[in-house]
Amino acid sequence: MDAKQAFRSIKQGSTAPIYVCYGTESYIMNEFIERLLEKLVEPEHREMAVVRFETGETPLDSIIEEAETLPFLVPSKIVLVRDSVLFASGKESSRVEHRPERLLAYMGQPSETTVLVFIVPHEKLDERKKLVKTAKSNDSVISFTPLQSEELLQWLLKRVSNQGRSMANQAAEELLRRVGTDMHALAAETDKLCLHAGIGGTVTTESVNALVPIATEQNVFRLTEELAALRTAEAITLYYDLLKQREEPIKLMALLVRQFRNMLYVKELGSQGYSPQQMASQLGLHPYAVKITGEQARKFSQERLASMLSELADLDYSMKTGRIEKALGLELFLLKTGSAGAS
Known part of the structure; x- marks a missing residue:
């Protein structure tokens, strides 16, 4: 059952x-x-x-x-x-x-x-x-399998409602973008937002933005979105913010590699007729993560994704062998990728 x-x-x-x-x-x-x-x-x-x-x-x-x-x-x-x-x-x-x-x-x-x-x-x-x-x-x-993206959204809204508050879909979606799909973390942040809203209050997108920090992995999602939209300045600003939070460039690069690789996999599996649920099972991802990754993958060609993964592999070697300073190396990659676009 x-x-x-x-x-x-x-x-x-x-x-x-x-x-x-x-x-x-x-x-x-x-x-x-x-x-x-x-x-x-x-x-x-x-x-x-x-x-x-x-x-x-x-x-x-x-x-x-x-x-x-x-x-x-x-x-x-x-x-x-x-x-x-x-x-x-x-x-x-x-x-x-x-x-x-x-x-x-x-x-x-x-x-x-x-x-x-x-x-x-x-x-x-x-x-x-x-x-x-x-x-x-x-x-x-x-x-006990991960909830589908729509089920996860409804679960958030129900948790808020059970505490005598209300929450718009837009605010719930922003909470998911910031926290990710970990239900333990989502529950804790939702309860915090409800406490802030008060009995009969509303959890707004503004309160989510003000009170909920963005998880490192979700920031990497945002980085790829900025790069796909050719918003290089925004991507670099986000990267500087992560460095200020003492995030290691090599760790950020590893997360970027994983995201670009997942985007390539989703693109390839989609061309073979796989459903989002089948992709989630095949890749070991949450269905919501597959949905977001699929939206990002549509902005890149398979050739471009493969090329970026190759560039990141070369950068990884250069950073670990001391050929280039780590923070500078990743910054140059982001600048080059943003200017080159997704095609």
């Missing part, structure tokens, strides 16, 4: 004895677990009713024994297990030995007083494993 279905089930009072939560959107996954705790455990009982393990440190036998043990002084308990060994598709090894058959047996007859939750912070599960197949057949698996 997906995250929306899982949240809906809890809201309707229905919980399962076992959950396997996986995906890269840790904010929504943590929120789901919090809702589960609110539903099953009184706040004052959490110390006795919540048990945490990691499969990298604790044998599966001990975890199942805890799940099968009756809760002490509380009606039910939750066993939270962080896992990168049993269900994950990665190659991470465990320092302890596990017997998967023990969990398979438990899945067939889970405890009525325990909710067992496996937290798998990986994009995919290992579909070859019997544990994964059994969990899926029991409808115990929940995927």
